[in-house]
Amino acid sequence: MSLRRAATRTRAVFGLAFAQLRRSPGRTALTVFAVMLAVLSVTLLASLGVGVVETGEDGLENAGRDIWISSDPIDPSASGTENPIVGAHGVSADIAERDDVSSASPIAMHDVYIGSDADDLERTSAVGVPQTHDEFGFEEGGGFETELNFSEGEHLDGERPTEPTTEEIVLDPNTAEELDVSVGDTVYLGTSRETARDHEFTVVGIAAYYSQYLGSDAEAVPLTDLQAIAGTSGTDRATFVTASVEDDADADAVGAELDDEYAAYDVRTSDEQVGAMVEEQPLVLASGATLVGLALVGGIVLTVNLFALVAYQQRDELAALRAIGLSRWVLAGTIGAQGLVIGLLGGIVGLAATPLLAIGLNHLASTVAGFESLLQTPPEVYALGLVLAVVVGTIVALVTGWHAGRYARLEQLEG
Structure with missing residues (x-):
């Protein structure tokens, strides 16, 4: 044709x-x-x-951290809430002293009970951090800062607090709606229904920052307060120690050096942490x-x-x-x-x-x-x-x- x-x-x-x-x-x-x-x-x-x-x-990218140091929990069935890193503030302070690291801080995670009424509590997740920051995207209110300056070694001086000292909390919007609370209200918080009655926290802000990272409702609490109500102040336990590298530093190279220095833990870059999360959650x-x-x-x-x-x-x-x-x-x-x-x-x-x-x-x-x-x-x-x-x-x-x-x-x- x-x-x-x-x-x-x-x-x-x-x-x-x-x-x-x-x-x-x-x-x-x-x-x-x-x-x-x-x-x-x-x-x-x-x-x-x-x-x-x-x-x-996306959650990890929003967290804005280049290095993630973690370890398998003591009890694998505990969903990571055992917080396996011991002496987390000391590890953070040592890492922050490096010339190629701009900042480092520990993060703890616990399953907790929360409610506006001590007799009516709901289970949720709490993320313990030293302080909040501008990228939280607050819908209402603001954030908090802990009293101790751990980056200057105050975590090594004297006894660590065994009771909450800041007593402030940033709620996820869904949690705030379910509890019918707003900024300025008081909620009860504890790792069990019994201990929640003893700890009152003031709502200082409403934001879904860590909820986006975890994929479920999560409340932000001062790290020392969360350790106090969880009973881990003495051992200073955390789930992660995160670090940001300087602008002119190579995150992969810094991660490799930290991996050699902290051989007992898993040191990953942000991309590697994403891969680890996917491997751990094949579903x-x-x-x-x-x-x-x-x-x-x-x-x-x-x-x-x-x-x-x-x-x-x-x-x-x-x-x-x-x-x-x-x-x-x-x-x-x-x-x-x-x-x-x-x-x-x-x-x-x-x-x-x-x-x-x-x-x-x-x-x-x-x-x-x-x-x-x-x-x-x-x-x-x-x-x-x-x-x-x-x-x-x-x-x-x-x-x-x-x-x-x-x-x-x-x-x-x-x-």
């Missing part, structure tokens, strides 16, 4: 396809809408899958991959059914075209051209609607579950939706058009 003849046949095929689309504008509009829904099912589910996997990574990775897989499979199934229905609805027209001598290849090309046009239009509309719906769903997720930016739409998500709409749509339309041409007979018109 010459190039000129092929071009003529292609123009004829697209001419027939456009004529069919114009002949049934209502059907065309509904088909474009259905393709848009298929694209949205792919882009939104895939965005959710990507978000599930990247939530922990998170599996959930994200499953969502992406379901999005792709579901979109393909919907597209196949859609264009099979389009071909079936045009059976009389296809039979008429076959009766005047057009080949099955031309009939298949006609349906395939319709698939290309419909897929392109539906894909563009679906991709345009994706960021708007993602914003709305992220707002809903943030309000209900405390997750911000749970749906993430990198360029690969849009590419996946466009490939489904245009490439898969065209191929499926060609195949269904070929099969429909097989049954397009003059007898059908006579029937």
Whole structure:
């Protein structure tokens, strides 16, 4: 077949396809809408899958720390709340003295009980830190600072406090709403229901800073206070010691040196810490991959059914075209051209609607579950939706058009 003849046949095929689309504008509009829904099912589910996997990574990036020092908990079933790093403030002070480190601080985590009424307590997570900072993104109020300056070695002087001294707390917005408290109110806090009655904390701020990192509601408490109510002041236990390196320092090189110096602990850069979290929580990775897989499979199934229905609805027209001598290849090309046009239009509309719906769903997720930016739409998500709409749509339309041409007979018109 010459190039000129092929071009003529292609123009004829697209001419027939456009004529069919114009002949049934209502059907065309509904088909474009259905393709848009298929694209949205792919882009939104895939965005959710990507978000599930990247939530922990985003949390670590928001934490703004370059080095993470940790260790396996004493009891692996304790979900890390044993706080295995002993003498955490001393370790932090030693690391902070390095010329290539700008700051270092310990972080402790405990499961705690909290409530505005000592007889009505809820279980949540508490993160103990030396102080809050400007990046907390307070919705109300502000933060706190501990009385002792651990970076100057005060953790080594005298006995450590065995009772809370600051007695201030920053609540997650969901916790504040559930407890019906605001800045200035008092809450009870303890590692058990019994000990919570003995410790009253003043709400000084409301922020979801550590909730984004943990993926669940978390309250920020002065580290020394949390150690006091948990009974770990004497051993100065923490879950992590984190450090930020100087701007001109290489985080990988600093991490390697600290790994040699603190061989009893695991020293990781921020990227390595993300990988460790994923390895420790394979269900998170599996959930994200499953969502992406379901999005792709579901979109393909919907597209196949859609264009099979389009071909079936045009059976009389296809039979008429076959009766005047057009080949099955031309009939298949006609349906395939319709698939290309419909897929392109539906894909563009679906991709345009994706960021708007993602914003709305992220707002809903943030309000209900405390997750911000749970749906993430990198360029690969849009590419996946466009490939489904245009490439898969065209191929499926060609195949269904070929099969429909097989049954397009003059007898059908006579029937």
